[in-house]
Amino acid sequence: MKWLVLIFCLLAAPLAAVQPDEVLDDAALEIRARALSADLRCPVCRNESIDESHADIARDLRLLLRERLVAGDTDSQAMQFLVDRYGEYILLNPRVAGVNILLWFAAPFMLLLAGAIAVVTIRGRSRAAGPDALNMDEQKRLYDIMGK
Known part of the structure; x- marks a missing residue:
């Protein structure tokens, strides 16, 4: 049943650039990954999330995010890992703090x-x-x- 819901969700979002080989086996983790990747900016594309982008770096970031989630990171830990690596620019909605x-x-x-x-x-x-x-x-x- 979970697979059926996941397939319908993926079919309902034709703008998403997620490739079939990127989809996680665990439906709950995949839903978390999709939610997080919608809030991350593609470093190459202008104001496009990594979930929508077809750029190679966006694919790499999607895979890296999924690796972190499979490794057991929480949503905030996975996001912080990417922010530490790429800076605040990677967030589509930057935090209201500091500079x-x-x-x-x-x-x-x-x-x-x-x-x-x-x-x-x-x-x-x-x-x-x-x-x-x-x-x-x-x-x-x-x-x-x-x-x-």
């Missing part, structure tokens, strides 16, 4: 900064001196120039 905090909050900070600059600029223009702020001599000179 990554700067990356996570830089865009919202820049948006707020741009909004504040826009508000200050617009308010400054509305307070600028207009024709009503001219004294009598300046108004007379302006009317003379305009021919009135």
